[in-house]
Amino acid sequence: MAKPPGPLLLGVRHHGPGSARAVRAALAAARPRAVLIEGPPEADALIPLAADEAMRPPVALLAHAVDEPGRSAFWPLAEFSPEWVAIRWAVEHQVPARFIDLPATHTLAWGKDAESAPADKQADDAAEVQAHGNGAGADVRVDPLAVLADAAGYDDPERWWEDVVEHRGVGDGDAFAPFLGLEEAMGALREVYGTGGHERDLVREAYMRLQVRVAQREFGDEVAVVCGAWHVPALRQKSTVAADKALLKGLPKVKADMTWVPWTYRRLARASGYGAGIDSPGWYGHLFGAPDRPVERWMTKVAGLLRDEDRLVSSAHVIEAVRLAETLAAMRGRPLPGLSETTDAVRAVMCEGSDVPLALVHDRLVVGDVLGEVPRSAPAVPLQRDLDRIQRRLRLKPEALERELELDLRKENDAERSRLLHRLRLLGVRWGEPVVSRGSTGTFRETWRLRWEPELSVRVAEAGVWGTTVFAAATAKAEADAVGAQGLADVTALAERCLLAELPDALPVVMRVLADRAALDADVGHLAQALPALVRSLRYGDVRGTDTGALTEVAAGLAERIFVGLPPACAALDADAAEEMRRHVDAVHGAVGLLGDAVAAGRGTQGEDAASGLAAQGPGGSPALGHRALRDRWRAVLRVLSVRDSVPGVVRGRAVRLLLDDGELAQDEAARLMGLALSPGTSPGDAAAWIEGFVGGGSGGGMLLVHDERLLGLVDAWLTGVSAEAFTDVLPLLRRTFSAYEPGVRRTLGELVRRGPGERARTQVGGSGIPGFAAELDVERADAVLPVVRLLLGIERAEEDVEDDLSDKGLVGVTG
Incomplete structure (x- = not known):
């Protein structure tokens, strides 16, 4: 089928590998002169960074208000996101690419609900819209995919999407056919549900129509538009420029800044609360990246993970699991095994019917812990650049997978790592959480649980108001917290944190406030609460100098x-x-x-x-x-x-x-x-x-x-x-x-x-009468443990030498 007349509208599902492959095929067939993508226009200058070798998705466009960094919005993109595929195609073929959604300057100013949350366009295009049935005031949440799946006889929208889109090969028929079919289906749904009660959709779609007209004047009809399938009927409809501009009149504004930030598969998951989230980002990433035999390659990944967890999984298990998945797909009338079939096969063959190891497979592979990377040339606040520099110097790389870090404060590199993590905690950037050390209770050892979440980039931007370096920002924040502290215990806890973070410039201010509060507070309970934290701080002078x-x-x-x-x-x-x-x-x-x-x-x-x-x-x-x-x-x-x-x-x-x-x-x-x-x-x-x-x-x-x-x-x-x-x-x-x-x-x-x-x-003469409890050492019971202790110590010496060794260690005399 030839390219349809007018601009090429490619309606997609966000974060769908089938949609991504279809977009790539359609762009290759149409060879447009410009590519328009749903996203904030302020990010146009960031598009060339997608070609940088250091850019590895998943990543996200981050927009935040300059005067209020905590008010922010994200536009996440994975390697299997159709928008990312369109950006990469345009960059590789040197075709202009532009974002055409409502600018972030309006999105951030449009109500407090945009603060520190995924962008509205992502939530809306998750296809969860509200509809007013028969003009009544009752709101009904509608999932268009669920409606289409139900019409096709499916009880699971994800399974319907997999069968219709994800399992459709690139060479299956015409490159434009899936988009025309999806546009027709969404047009029928829009006739029934309209905008679903979301007036904001009307404004966004009006802005997108204006941007499409601008591109048409410059490039003619050889323009491709990649947007959520829900918006395609609105972009196709005829509307005057005056009517569209009228909808945009009087929109609130804030000064916004944008950059690329790393993202994670886990934050792409619907379970994280992300409106346009998907159930299985790791599985979708595998489907998009597997050149052939995706089921066999998936089962091999699962087997490798289970082997790493010391479970007995052989190549025979892999073969049998593949066969079972294919058999289940045939019995269920599916063209290829999907996630449900592979999951059932893994449970039955590799997990022996248990859901415990299956939960690990779901967490590590189906969802995944992949963390993206952005190049150093990406725009960033000065504090973020200083943090990046310190992370590289200390070889402390952010990771999405939670891990424990043991630090020996007698080593300079470990001491610097500790100071960095404590300073970030003072700034509200909780990259690491201190936990109890398993091996030692000495003050020279610390244990941290590290996990980098994408939202921490926003926290860094917020903390940038305190200074351009981590040290300066933490110092200024500690001084401000001391002056504004509510109680004496808060000030003593802050003094302890200043010592841990080694902030000598902030400590005099904290100590002055502490002395003033202590002199005025007559509540013994408050003083008793404050003293332990203050005294604990004294121990850190030994190790930290x-x-x-x-x-x-x-x-x-x-x-x-x-x-x-x-x-x-x-x-x-x-x-x-x-x-x-x-x-x-x-x-x-x-x-x-x-x-x-x-x-x-x-x-x-x-x-x-x-x-x-x-x-x-x-x-x-x-x-x-x-x-x-x-x-x-x-x-x-x-x-x-x-x-x-x-x-x-x-x-x-x-x-x-x-x-x-x-x-x-x-x-x-x-x-x-x-x-x-x-x-x-x-x-x-x-x-x-x-x-x-x-x-x-x-x-x-x-x-x-x-x-x-x-x-x-x-x-x-x-x-x-x-x-x-x-x-x-x-x-x-x-x-x-x-x-x-x-x-x-x-x-x-x-x-x-x-x-x-x-x-x-x-029994008073013999002690308590209970074996092992007496006034004197029970020699017989003490001797009984010597062979075991010798085995634990890994030594082969005469018994008297062992006893001398134990005596030196203070173990002789310990009974039971």
Whole structure:
């Protein structure tokens, strides 16, 4: 069939490999003098970059408001997108290519719904439109593909599209026939549904008609237009220039900037919330890129992925899966196996009927984690260019696939990587999220979970208002955040982040704000929240070489104010406030230990003052404490909390436990205080709260009860003496206390209680009566583990040498 008269209108489905192949064939047959593509005209200058060897789709055109970078829109393109194929064809054949959709300057200004979301043209052309049936006001969402599929007898629009378009070979008949058929179908749908209630479509189509007329005046009818199939009937209809211009009159505007940014297959997926998304971008990319035998090549990919996951998949599985997919296609009346057939075959043959490995295949291959690349010559804000330069220098390449990065801060390159990631987090660019290190708890090691999302390009553009380099922008942002912080804890957390990001220019501003807030804040809870983060920051000076002297002074002053205000603040608290105060006591206890180490090391002190317990001045001129004085003062506070009747039981119990763990309280004294707390004169609720504070949670209280049967006996005697009425009230608290113990600890405690006090008394000479728990080392049990330890260490030496080795490592004496 010859080319139809007038401009060649190629209606497509966005991100469809069948449409992309058909567009390429139609352009090759028509040889137009110009190619017009649905997209923002501001991107015309970016089209030549598509020929750059460094440009690898998926990519997206990013438009953002210059004065408000967070207001943005994307136009994603994959290698199987018809628009991308048209751009590449035009560039390769040196044919002018232009974008003809409504300019981004109007799209970005047209309501807040355009902010940080895919462009409207993509959402509209997803063919989810609203229609007013019979002129009524009820909105009905219509998917034209679903309507056409239903008319053809299909219950799945994707399967219909695959059979009609994706499985149609390039050489199957005339190059223009599929577009004429699709135009006729969409024309019928537009007659029924109109614009579907989207008045914006009328404006966009009016602008596109004007641009087509301009191209016709310049190139005649030898013009090809690549646009969403839904728009083709509107572009074909006759309309006057005056009528089209009238629709465009008075549109809002903002100053917009555009560039290319990397995109990912995952963000092309419908599951990501993208309006024009597809279910299987990875599968479509495979169909578009496979030169022949797509099913065989796909099954080979699946087998390779499963083998990498240590599943037994052989070439025989691949052959059998291909045969099954072809058989299923024949049984279902399909011309070729589609995604549903290949998925069913993979599940049955390679996954043994399990959906667990099939989910991995869907995530890694059907959807995919491909991340595109753009050339360095693409326009970008200065901050983005500085970030690109740092990424290349540190060999830290953005990737769409989530991965963990282990950093050793003693190595300069790893330390710089850490600083970059922390600075980006300060700027709101969350490329990496810190996670708990598996191998070490030392401050010299960090673990990050990295994943680059396309939206981070927008965050970088937003952060560009703070500076032209990552360092300058992070510094300015930290200073602004310090001044605008709402609470004292926010400022201390910011100080910690400044140390992690190594921002020495921002730290003085943060410290000045911190000192001012600390001097004015009289809430002990706020001070207790602020101290741990502040003291944690002191540890980073060791590894990162950061001067934390000023931080030490402020922390010591905060600690002194907490010591003074904590006992009164613990009076007359309800259950929730008491539990919160217990958490504050735990946090301050850990912080005082770290702060004492920092002061002992001489940071923030002068000369011999640190050794004598004196230090520099704290906030407001109050004398800060030295390391011994800090710990002694805190222990004195804990002693006050442990015996004051007005303090809630959960706080008193925790204070006794902390003193016992530090060796400041003898076992006999702890047992006496427990006996008083569990005496008949104490209400069951308060006694249960005391137990929660003393042995509750993950504080190791279970092992304390296992090894000290006097304490266990006191708890047991109290619990058996609680009345039936009171027991119902204290049961939830007790259950919360003991359910946090490890199963082995609970089992041991149950065995001890089952034997009863009499049995424990008769076994007192030998210890607790439970194998492995005694006053002295159980030599027989310790010897039993030596062969296993020798095997784990991979050594073949005499037993006494192994014991020496274990003794050096502190392992001898560890039983069970």
